[in-house]
Amino acid sequence: MSITGEQASKLHQLRQPTFTELYMPKLVTVWREGYGxxxxxxxxxxxxxxxxxxxxxxxxxxxxxxxxxxxxxxxxxxxxxxxxxxxxxxxxxxxxxxxxxxxxxxxxxxxxxxxxxxxxxxxxxxxxxxxxxxxxxxxxxxxxxxxxxxxxxxxxxxxxxxxxxxxxxxxxxxxxxxxxxxxxxxxxxxxxxxxxxxxxxxxxxxxxxxxxxxxxxxxxxxxxxxxxxxxxxxxxxxxxxxxxxxxxxxxxxxxxxxxxxxxxxxxxxxxxxxxxxxxxxxxxxxxxxxxxxxxxxxxxxxxxxxxxxxxxxxxxxxxxxxxxxxxxxxxxxxxxxxxxxxxxxxxxxxxxxxxxxxxxxxxxxxxxxxxxxxxxxxxxxxxxxxxxxxxxxxxxxxxxxxxxxxxxxxxxxxxxxxxxxxxxxxxFIHRMAEMTGIEEHSPLVADDRPDDGNGERVRYDSGLAVDRDVLVYRITGAFFFGAASAIGGVLDGIADKRKGLVVDFAAVPFLDSTAANVLGRVAAKSHRQGIRLFITGASPAVRRALLTHGVTPPLARYRETIERAVADIKAAPGVNASAVDEPVG
Structure with missing residues (x-):
């Protein structure tokens, strides 16, 4: 049985200690345990x-x-x-x-x-x-x-x-x-x-x-x-x-x-x-x-x-x-x-x-x-x-x-x-920002890219992509104000001729308001240029933060996987799948 982030949060709240448990002196605890x-x-x-x-x-x-x-x-x-x-x-x-x-x-x-x-x-x-x-x-x-x-x-x-x-x-x-x-x-x-x-x-x-x-x-x-x-x-x-x-x-x-x-x-x-x-x-x-x-x-x-x-x-x-x-x-x-x-x-x-x-x-x-x-x-x-x-x-x-x-x-x-x-x-912010990255990602090879012999995956070769109109980016690490500027700069450089952009959040455990606002600007720019933006793999907490900051349809649409988003982008305009968002988990 899987537990969603929201359910886990509710369970954590249920386990919060009471006032008595927080402030009971240890003298009382020791006495209750038995003191001889x-x-x-x-x-x-x-x-x-x-x-x-x-x-x-x-x-x-x-x-x-x-x-x-x-x-x-x-x-x-x-x-x-x-x-x-x-x-x-x-x-x-x-x-x-x-x-x-x-x-x-x-x-x-x-x-x-x-x-x-x-x-x-x-x-x-x-x-x-x-x-x-x-x-x-x-x-x-x-x-x-x-x-x-x-x-x-x-x-x-x-x-x-x-x-x-x-x-x-x-x-x-x-x-x-x-x-x-x-x-x-x-x-x-x-x-x-x-x-x-x-x-x-x-x-x-x-x-x-x-x-x-x-x-x-x-x-x-x-x-x-x-x-x-x-x-x-x-x-x-x-x-x-x-x-x-x-x-x-x-x-x-x-x-x-x-x-x-x-x-x-x-x-x-x-x-x-x-x-x-x-x-x-x-x-x-x-x-x-x-x-x-x-x-x-x-x-x-x-x-x-x-x-x-x-x-x-x-x-x-x-x-x-x-x-x-x-x-x-x-x-x-x-x-x-x-x-x-x-x-x-x-x-x-x-x-x-x-x-x-x-x-x-x-x-x-x-x-x-x-x-x-x-x-x-x-x-x-x-x-x-x-x-x-x-x-x-x-x-x-x-x-x-x-x-x-x-x-x-x-x-x-x-x-x-x-x-x-x-x-x-x-x-700490500097170190966290260095750990947060964004890379271009192939929808065909996904995580099956070959190893370079040193435990690192080979960088994505754009020649492997079949559809040049689909651009996929994957963000890894905490997406917060320390890394928002660098990642926002990459996403702002979207080519005008692209048909669709997919930003994968599967490896993003946390997103703050600065990062959400940056993505909101990217979504607005994509919409003005006629580029369809899809966000994939976002946890319920990350998705709520993005929705709160205006990253909502029609500016951006949410899918569970990269493959589903790419399929919707390739579909002809007017296909129902491209107009319906998957429910928030």
Missing amino acids: LADLRADVFAGLTVAIVALPLSMAIAIASGVTPDRGLYTAVVGGFIASLLGGSRFQVGGPAGAFIVLVAATADRHGVDGVILATFMAGLFLIAAGFLRIGTYIKFIPYPVTVGFTAGIAVIIFASQLRDLGGITLAGKEPSEFVPKLVALAGGLNTINPSAIVVAVVSIAIIAGLRRWRPSWPGILIAVVLAAIATAALSLPIETIGSRFGGIPRELPSPALPAFSLAKAKAVLPDAISFALLAAIESLLSAVVADGMTGRRHRSNCELVAQGAANVGAALFGGICVTGLIARTATNIRAGARGPLAGMLHSVFLLLFMVVAAPLASYIPLAALAAVLVVVAWTMAEKQEFATLLRSSWGDAVVLLATFLLTIFRDLTEGILVGFALGAVL
Whole structure:
């Protein structure tokens, strides 16, 4: 039994998931499948493991973002809990991300911490709206060179942002947030380098790298930070710590409160809020895809966007910064044996307990050690092998990659993503247009033309045609605006003496309005010249598009096969077969 395109479309519509299926949190799904004591034990262990990793990272990211370390912890505790509670991925872990360092630091520099919190709140609302509008389905269309380019660019910027604390450099004024001015300012302060800070940073990096290689199951980041804090306190090293710069961290969460709001402030931070939402959507869905690949599960992209939006709103209410799904912590969660979203929720609970119990000890953590942590993060996230592979793969991918990479570093992250996406789209259109072709076709030999020995069919020899008045063209590939001009030029060159023209659409899976309009012009020209135009092999969807754009009798007639169209053209004028169109399938 054959199924027409229209019937297939109706069946697809019948299979569309319901609202509940789209937005049901994975926590509910896991609970319905059966959740036992063994699962709970596994999630407790996984949550504790991730919390140990997240504790120093959350503070380090907050400091690098130009805010106090406690705001990073608030983000991980509140935002991470909500993201796992409502999320569309079983294993996603949310919190502050290194990718946001550039955006948050720039926003804090322009609008203050209040501006960051308001932008985070607004970004959360945008993400919720995007989820309910089902925009999450389309995030996957971002080209791979764009994601690699902006990730590598962010890694470079993170590294540059840590140079001050790595070397214990003292600057006369505020450190610039832009890349080039930052490097210039740091170069001017090289004479203030603190050898003790460099030693602490280098030893911390060595400990993290060594433990990753020889003891990968150990919490290398936490061990390095703790040892650095002990050494700094025991040796009274003259370097900056969390306590000397920020006065420590609180032992409890603040009371929730709405961000300071005014229309002028909201308008001012709107571009930053859009950037936060865009990056949070990309980062969280990429992380969910990675988790799917590691576990064989499937996440709900739009549900995940709604959850990340709610997490950002919640974090902002408690004075936190941007929240997103985190690839490194999500992967750690999976490797630690997590069974469901409860692991991510418990990671937030453990972080809160660490704040309550160990907050006074955080004052002794040297900033050089936290800078070392972010340097390792930047090195890991740079995707160096993928970057090199894309540079070698093709000139188009290399252009998209480098444009995104350089714009992210020297201009703006959002600009880098948008320009990279635009270049990727143009490259795709160019490639699709090259794949679309039109060739003169013999109604006698059809697809039985001989092979040239290399797997290619021999080009049509016009001498084989019996009737010189019949011209047959076959279009192959997607007939869209990128190829419409070239194909339209060929069809417009029809000789005036031709009796009939057949255009075969059997190998055209898709036709857009530009292509339909081009064919409409060809049909009108053929009709004026007395040339009978027949369209063959068009699918129901293609035929409907052509009819909508005026490619209708008597300008053009539709047949199922080339042979039928040629027979009708050869028939004497007035034959009924030539005046009746076959029904639309």
